[in-house]
Amino acid sequence: xxxxxxxxxxxxxxxxxxxxxxxxxxxxxxxxxxxxxxxxxxxxxxxxxxxxxxxxxxxxxxxxxxxxxxxxxxxxxxxxxxxxxxxxxxxxxxxxxxxxxxxxxxxxxxxxxxxxxxxxxxxxxxxxxxxxxxxxxxxxxxxxxxxxxxxxxxxxxxxxxxxxxxxxxxxxxxxxxxxxxxxxxxxxxxxxxxxxxxxxxxxxxxxxxxxxxxxxxxxxxxxxxxxxxxxxxxxxxxxxxxxxxxxxxxxxxxxxxxxxxxxxxxxxxxxxxxxxxxxxxxxxxxxxxxxxxxxxxxxxxx
Amino acid sequence: xxxxxxxxxxxxxxxxxxxxxxxxxxxxxxxxxxxxxxxxxxxxxxxxxxxxxxxxxxxxxxxxxxxxxxxxxxxxxxxxxxxxxxxxxxxxxxxxxxxxxxxxxxxxxxxxxxxxxxxxxxxxxxxxxxxxxxxxxxxxxxxxxxxxxxxxxxxxxxxxxxxxxxxxxxxxxxxxxxxxxxxxxxxxxxxxxxxxxxxxxxxxxxxxxxxxxxxxxxxxxxxxxxxxxxxxxxxxxxxxxxxxxxxxxxxxxxxxxxxxxxxxxxxxxxxxxxxxxxxxxxxxxxxxxxxxxxxxxxxxxxxxxxxxxxxxxxxxxxxxxxxxxxxxxxxxxxxxxxxxxxxxxxxxxxxxxxxxxxxxxxxxxxxxxxxxxxxxxxxxxxxxxxxxxxxxxxxxxxxxxxxxxxxxxxxxxxxxxxxxxxxxxxxxxxxxxxxxxxxxxxxxxxxxxxxxxxxxxxxxxxxxxxxxxxxxxxxxxxxxxxxxxxxxxxxxxxxxx
Ligand SMILES: Nc1ncnc2c1ncn2[C@@H]1O[C@H](COP(=O)(O)OP(=O)(O)O)[C@@H](O)[C@H]1O
Ligand SMILES: [Mg+2]
Numbered sequence: 001x002x003x004x005x006x007x008x009x010x011x012x013x014x015x016x017x018x019x020x021x022x023x024x025x026x027x028x029x030x031x032x033x034x035x036x037x038x039x040x041x042x043x044x045x046x047x048x049x050x051x052x053x054x055x056x057x058x059x060x061x062x063x064x065x066x067x068x069x070x071x072x073x074x075x076x077x078x079x080x081x082x083x084x085x086x087x088x089x090x091x092x093x094x095x096x097x098x099x100x101x102x103x104x105x106x107x108x109x110x111x112x113x114x115x116x117x118x119x120x121x122x123x124x125x126x127x128x129x130x131x132x133x134x135x136x137x138x139x140x141x142x143x144x145x146x147x148x149x150x151x152x153x154x155x156x157x158x159x160x161x162x163x164x165x166x167x168x169x170x171x172x173x174x175x176x177x178x179x180x181x182x183x184x185x186x187x188x189x190x191x192x193x194x195x196x197x198x199x200x201x202x203x204x205x206x207x208x209x210x211x212x213x214x215x216x217x218x219x220x221x222x223x224x225x226x227x228x229x230x231x232x233x234x235x236x237x238x239x240x241x242x243x244x245x246x247x248x249x250x251x252x253x254x255x256x257x258x259x260x261x262x263x264x265x266x267x268x269x270x271x272x273x274x275x276x277x278x279x280x281x282x283x284x285x286x287x288x289x290x291x292x293x294x295x296x297x298x299x300x301x302x
Numbered sequence: 303x304x305x306x307x308x309x310x311x312x313x314x315x316x317x318x319x320x321x322x323x324x325x326x327x328x329x330x331x332x333x334x335x336x337x338x339x340x341x342x343x344x345x346x347x348x349x350x351x352x353x354x355x356x357x358x359x360x361x362x363x364x365x366x367x368x369x370x371x372x373x374x375x376x377x378x379x380x381x382x383x384x385x386x387x388x389x390x391x392x393x394x395x396x397x398x399x400x401x402x403x404x405x406x407x408x409x410x411x412x413x414x415x416x417x418x419x420x421x422x423x424x425x426x427x428x429x430x431x432x433x434x435x436x437x438x439x440x441x442x443x444x445x446x447x448x449x450x451x452x453x454x455x456x457x458x459x460x461x462x463x464x465x466x467x468x469x470x471x472x473x474x475x476x477x478x479x480x481x482x483x484x485x486x487x488x489x490x491x492x493x494x495x496x497x498x499x500x501x502x503x504x505x506x507x508x509x510x511x512x513x514x515x516x517x518x519x520x521x522x523x524x525x526x527x528x529x530x531x532x533x534x535x536x537x538x539x540x541x542x543x544x545x546x547x548x549x550x551x552x553x554x555x556x557x558x559x560x561x562x563x564x565x566x567x568x569x570x571x572x573x574x575x576x577x578x579x580x581x582x583x584x585x586x587x588x589x590x591x592x593x594x595x596x597x598x599x600x601x602x603x604x605x606x607x608x609x610x611x612x613x614x615x616x617x618x619x620x621x622x623x624x625x626x627x628x629x630x631x632x633x634x635x636x637x638x639x640x641x642x643x644x645x646x647x648x649x650x651x652x653x654x655x656x657x658x659x660x661x662x663x664x665x666x667x668x669x670x671x672x673x674x675x676x677x678x679x680x681x682x683x684x685x686x687x688x689x690x691x692x693x694x695x696x697x698x699x700x701x702x703x704x705x706x707x708x709x710x711x712x713x714x715x716x717x718x719x720x721x722x723x724x725x726x727x728x729x730x731x732x733x734x735x736x737x738x739x740x741x742x743x744x745x746x747x748x749x750x751x752x753x754x755x756x757x758x759x760x761x762x763x764x765x766x767x768x769x770x771x772x773x774x775x776x777x778x779x780x781x782x783x784x785x786x787x788x789x790x791x792x793x794x795x796x797x798x799x
Pocket of ligand 2: 393
């Protein structure tokens with residue numbers, strides 16, 4: 001009995017820890033997509049920020065907090081870059097996003113080699129110590145913060161006038177502009193926010209969760225976040241639940257792997273959180289929500 | 303209207319060249335005074351909407367200045383114009399469909415920095431003042447056009463607009479809704495609000511305007527005030543459509559046999575109402591018959607019936623003695639068609655050569671598309687029609703409007719035809735390309751083809767046609783021979799009765 005209890009505690013703690021990057025990236029992307037800008041480069045931004053914050057920590061001598069700031073700042077800049085290309089240069093949002101992903105995958109591997117002489121990973125270090133408490137265990141402050149971010153994003157989008165104006169941009173930028181909304185500015189800011197959140201998610205993965213940078217360590221979380229955005233019906237609260245669900249499945253997979261000690265089963269078990277999350281979120285997705293109507297299309301006036 | 307020393311808004315020397323090279327405005331001066339209803343009259347494509355989009359800050363003028371209250375302004379976007387009291391109601395409205403009426407009003411009023419409570423109070427006051435009924439919680443997408451327009455007007459006035467721009471405000475309204483609008487405009491004038499009333503309908507100008515500025519091909523051709531001599535439908539029609547060109551251009555050679563026969567044709571529109579009401583005419587080989595009229599008087603349905611796209615309710619269409627029941631009949635009988643909307647006629651993402659082939663092979667039963675044929679079609683377009691494009695595989699979307707029209711017209715002409723039906727064939731083209739397309743049409747007629755030209759550009763109709771039929775409310779209001787057709791007489795027929 002106590003053993004099961006402690007197992008459940010372990011799963012809960014693990015779930016809280018693994019939900020963070022998906023949730024952060026989803027919340028940021030929902031705000032961006034509500035404004036009409038889609039960024040499928042979340043994965044790439046996360047990876048680059050994970051790498052950069054480890055570089056800041058191990059080589060730049062930064063503390064945990066500064067390492068987070070480096071990751072977040074890089075994410076913000078990349079998000080703004082994506083936003084500027086989409087909004088002002090009317091570029092193809094999908095192509096820019098793909099570009100980011102490809103660049104990140106290559107650059108971080110080369111960068112790791114240049115700094116540490118191996119393609120696979122940086123030296124590991126002590127991850128950021130937890131301070132918030134879940135089930136009597138200390139976890140990262142990002143656990144409660146990422147939930148708070150979801151709630152705050154919901155309040156912003158649906159309970160403030162600025163949020164309403166932002167949603168108008170994603171629905172119908174021509175009308176929004178005719179009603180006096182500076183559509184370009186809103187879209188740029190929203191894209192920057194999505195980048196910032198993905199950047200923090202990346203820093204969390206490397207500096208806070210694992211204490212190492214490893215090649216492709218985001219492992220598709222950026223894409224899961226994108227799917228989570230759509231399946232949550234662009235609702236940040238549902239997206240938090242979706243992130244948590246992924247965390248639960250992943251925690252279960254990790255516990256199962258440890259229990260089984262079976263190499264062959266591992267990859268199959270590791271894949272289940274991705275599949276299971278998609279299935280469940282699709283099943284429970286709120287029908288009332290739909291995609292912003294002008295999502296991903298450039299807004300050209302003349 | 304008491305004369306005031308200084309206009310509320312003044313625009314000077316406005317020039318607008320769109321990115322595709324179309325010169326929409328060519329040095330326009332325009333002003334509006336407080337409490338005045340100022341009509342901006344002009345044919346389709348005259349540049350009315352462009353001028354007002356500039357005043358509203360949506361697009362920038364290529365050159366020229368705008369003054370508000372005598373001070374020079376430079377808008378970065380509509381939000382700047384809104385803050386200085388200018389509001390615009392677009393022809394097809396600019397409301398966010400996915401949001402409710404109240405949310406739309408809130409988006410607009412927050413652009414003026416009004417807090418939520420104040421916004422709500424103002425909206426209530428305006429609704430009460432004007433005696434309108436507006437359902438605040440309704441999603442905009444559920445509202446009929448009349449209600450959307452009321453929302454737009456409430457929106458503008460609760461924002462404290464001093465100048466209200468209405469772009470073709472009756473084009474989406476039922477006659478009853480239009481009555482309501484005219485009453486509303488009267489009330490606004492009493493309150494001292496200035497109104498710019500964009501239209502191409504003469505009757506509306508005479509009904510609501512204190513003053514009218516007439517725009518033609520991007521230039522102001524006249525300014526007339528109510529009470530002055532020229533303020534009547536006939537005179538305004540003549541100003542709007544321009545001078546008669548010397549009646550010489552189409553060759554007056556003997557005409558051939560009957561090519562197109564339209565007999566007692568009745569055609570219904572999309573909404574089921576009868577749009578063409580008993581039209582009968584013939585066009586003979588070598589003849590150009592022009593159809594003039596204000597857009598929306600049944601021309602569209604007539605054309606669709608002639609090319610076999612819309613089944614008539616009654617009557618028939620024959621090309622060289624063969625009944626037309628489908629587009630295939632039309633093309634196989636030797637018909638060719640230049641549609642009015644080239645955006646719809648071309649596939650923007652496909653290449654120039656593919657688009658040309660698509661048109662060229664319209665009536666063909668060939669199965670395979672040979673690459674060498676594609677290349678030679680493209681070469682011909684370049685050589686004979688002066689097409690300027692990167693290469694055969696350049697996507698059509700990257701061509702300028704003029705070059706897109708050359709693809710469309712060129713491919714149709716290469717195919718050869720006995721009958722050409724052309725709708726606004728030079729709309730939105732630069733002067734040189736427009737002249738080129740007109741010459742092609744005249745040449746086609748002198749080779750013996752019959753041409754039916756439907757154009758909202760009266761100059762064009764008068765210049766090219768042997769006879770001009772005027773369409774009004776679905777009927778042929780009159781047919782004038784070249785020489786009899788003056789803008790005044792056409793204006794009277796077009797105004798309808
Ligand atoms: N966005 C645009 N890009 C290029 N050309 C345009 C655009 N909008 C309008 N035009 C062209 O500018 C001219 C004037 O158009 P417009 O101002 O809409 O006229 P009106 O409102 O009087 O019918 C037309 O020749 C039209 O084809
Ligand atoms: Mg217009």
